[in-house]
Amino acid sequence: MGVVKQSVGKLRALRPGQIRREAQRTFRLVLIAADEAEREALAQVLIPAGSGSAERGRALNALAVSGERPPAAESAEVTVCTPRAAASGQLGPGAYPAHVIVDVAAPEAGLRALLRAHPELRLALARTFPPLRDLLARDLIRAVAARNAAVAAISALPEVIPTPLSLLLALGEMGSDTVVITGNQIGLAFELAALRGEVVGWRAQAGPVLSIVAGGLGWRTLAREVVGLIPAGVGLAAKTAIAYSGTMAVGTALWRRPQPRARMPKLQVARSSTPSRELASRRQTA
Numbered sequence: 001m002g003v004v005k006q007s008v009g010k011l012r013a014l015r016p017g018q019i020r021r022e023a024q025r026t027f028r029l030v031l032i033a034a035d036e037a038e039r040e041a042l043a044q045v046l047i048p049a050g051s052g053s054a055e056r057g058r059a060l061n062a063l064a065v066s067g068e069r070p071p072a073a074e075s076a077e078v079t080v081c082t083p084r085a086a087a088s089g090q091l092g093p094g095a096y097p098a099h100v101i102v103d104v105a106a107p108e109a110g111l112r113a114l115l116r117a118h119p120e121l122r123l124a125l126a127r128t129f130p131p132l133r134d135l136l137a138r139d140l141i142r143a144v145a146a147r148n149a150a151v152a153a154i155s156a157l158p159e160v161i162p163t164p165l166s167l168l169l170a171l172g173e174m175g176s177d178t179v180v181i182t183g184n185q186i187g188l189a190f191e192l193a194a195l196r197g198e199v200v201g202w203r204a205q206a207g208p209v210l211s212i213v214a215g216g217l218g219w220r221t222l223a224r225e226v227v228g229l230i231p232a233g234v235g236l237a238a239k240t241a242i243a244y245s246g247t248m249a250v251g252t253a254l255w256r257r258p259q260p261r262a263r264m265p266k267l268q269v270a271r272s273s274t275p276s277r278e279l280a281s282r283r284q285t286a
Helices: 002-013 016-023 036-046 053-062 083-087 108-117 119-128 130-160 166-173 176-195 206-229 232-256 275-285
Strands: 027-032 063-065 076-081
Touching: 016 119, 016 176, 027 036, 027 053, 027 119, 053 063, 053 119, 076 083, 076 108, 108 119, 108 130, 119 130, 119 176, 130 176, 130 232, 176 206, 176 232, 206 232
Parallel strands: 027 063, 027 076
Antiparallel strands: none
């Protein structure tokens, strides 16, 4: 009964609605470059040529160029500039205090810095701009794997450090580490679904959630078997490694699972069109 209560409590703590709202937060990303060609290159870093029409439209709606302001007070503003623009003084004193520099020739470091600079917007940013998704997905998977490894290590301590409290700790550990680890993996499933642009919710992710719960039982059985066969100190390391590698496997499978592709509309943007031209066209027709 204790395990059941823990499971119910952990599931109630998971809030897919909150993850959905974070992924759908509105913001305006301002591009600042030394010239039009560099601005175009910066825009293409964020919106690659192979992006689908729907995700391209969503990304363009969030883009702006220097001088444009957010259309609504609740829209957070994010500033991305090139090294040349930053060196030329285009940012102005205090005009864009939280700007992030992205080098179009080697953008990965700048894109990672963008996610670190706006943790409250990281899901929304990665959902909107395709190149950020894989970076954030890998970070989320590794973070949850490390968290679950810590949970497994703490739960195995009574087997390694015998004390008068070991029995009580062991009784409390029975099933509790699996509940926490499984709950963390389910939360990860919701976050990865949000990054993929899927509907986030218990019903929408019923398949992944059921596979995580079933897999959690298998990982726990494996951990107990391994820990029972080797000395206590090594057993702790093995249990920790199983929790980490198991979560990495779950997260990687969730992220790489096939996603249904929507049919492309007949009317598409011309191949010669670029993000800057599309932004200019939208401003003229607005």
